[in-house]
Amino acid sequence: MRKTAPGAGAIGFMLVIVIAIAAATMTKAAFAAPPAPNGGFVWKDGPEVYTKVCGYCHEQGVGPVIRGRALPPVYIRNVVRNGSRAMPSFRIAEIDDESLTKLAEYISAN
Numbered sequence: 001m002r003k004t005a006p007g008a009g010a011i012g013f014m015l016v017i018v019i020a021i022a023a024a025t026m027t028k029a030a031f032a033a034p035p036a037p038n039g040g041f042v043w044k045d046g047p048e049v050y051t052k053v054c055g056y057c058h059e060q061g062v063g064p065v066i067r068g069r070a071l072p073p074v075y076i077r078n079v080v081r082n083g084s085r086a087m088p089s090f091r092i093a094e095i096d097d098e099s100l101t102k103l104a105e106y107i108s109a110n
């Protein structure tokens with residue numbers, strides 16, 4: 001008697017390998033960090049940037065108090081991007097736009 005589908009076993013084996021590779025690749029992609037918009041650095045949220053960057057001066061009396069003054073977010077963003085006299089400017093690679101927007105809203109509201 002002749003076999004009707006010679007090599008079916010081999011094809012099945014290859015399929016298993018292909019599926020295994022695809023699954024491994026997808027798992028890797030699922031755990032990879034989300035791509036940063038603008039190719040910049042992405043902060044968790046406004047309070048994190050404030051504590052780790054701004055607080056260094058603004059909580060230590062080096063810079064004036066900026067929280068609790070309801071400073072307009074657009075003004076805060078301008079000062080951060082362009083600097084202002086003794087205040088250094090921060091580039092997009094240091095604080096990306098989205099993080100800066102969240103930061104400015106946080107400072108303005110708190």
Ligand code: HEC
Nearest residue numbers: 053054056057062063064066076079080084085086087088
């Ligand atoms: C290296 C110290 C330093 C760091 C870090 C810093 N600042 Fe400043 N900032 C200053 C100083 C000093 C001034 C006062 C500038 C002046 O008028 O000479 C200032 C002024 C400001 C002002 C204007 C305040 C006003 O009364 O009009 C804002 C807004 C501000 N900073 C926001 C920020 C934010 C937001 C961050 C974090 C991303 C930050 N700064 C990080 C030193 C710093």
